[in-house]
Amino acid sequence: MKSNLNGEILDRLYKKIEERKNNDPQKSYSAKLLKKGSHKVAQKFGEEAVECLIECATKNPQNLISESADVLYHLLAMWVITDISPEDVWAELHKREKISGIEEKASRNLKSSK
Numbered sequence: 353m354k355s356n357l358n359g360e361i362l363d364r365l366y367k368k369i370e371e372r373k374n375n376d377p378q379k380s381y382s383a384k385l386l387k388k389g390s391h392k393v394a395q396k397f398g399e400e401a402v403e404c405l406i407e408c409a410t411k412n413p414q415n416l417i418s419e420s421a422d423v424l425y426h427l428l429a430m431w432v433i434t435d436i437s438p439e440d441v442w443a444e445l446h447k448r449e450k451i452s453g454i455e456e457k458a459s460r461n462l463k464s465s466k
């Protein structure tokens with residue numbers, strides 16, 4: 353269903369990864385990854401990010417979609433292992449949006465007063 357394809361999937365995926373924390377590593381990639389610790393999670397994120405930038409640099413959109421999903425998954429795993437929640441990051445983005453909104457408005461007002 354197209355209408356369900358939105359950012360909410362990140363919140364759901366975060367919860368799933370978090371739930372896997374104490375699961376059997378044989379049955380869950382997340383459990384296996386989280387058991388290896390924060391250095392391993394960060395390393396996997398780095399590897400996926402490099403794969404992503406290669407697909408961007410070589411203009412391969414289909415592969416970039418797939419690698420982007422890997423990057424997002426491993427980013428969420430980093431949040432889980434560092435005990436930060438998606439809301440923490442959404443709040444930071446929201447704060448930045450508000451700041452840049454104020455700046456944009458101020459700059460528009462400045463231009464119109466000239």
Ligand SMILES: N=c1c2ncn([C@@H]3O[C@H](COP(=O)(O)OP(=O)(O)OP(=O)(O)O)[C@@H](O)[C@H]3O)c2ncn1[C@@H]1O[C@H](COP(=O)(O)O)[C@@H](O)[C@H]1O
Pocket residue numbers: 365368369372379380381382383396421422425
């Ligand atoms: N979205 C993902 C997801 N994206 C990427 N990956 C895994 O990330 C890994 C990255 O591929 P690599 O070949 O680099 O890694 P690997 O060789 O498997 O692992 P390493 O031994 O190198 O660490 C693959 O094993 C993918 O399966 C994911 N694993 C799980 N999920 C979702 O996470 C949720 C929980 O899944 P489980 O933890 O498996 O129960 C489910 O909704 C899954 O769909």
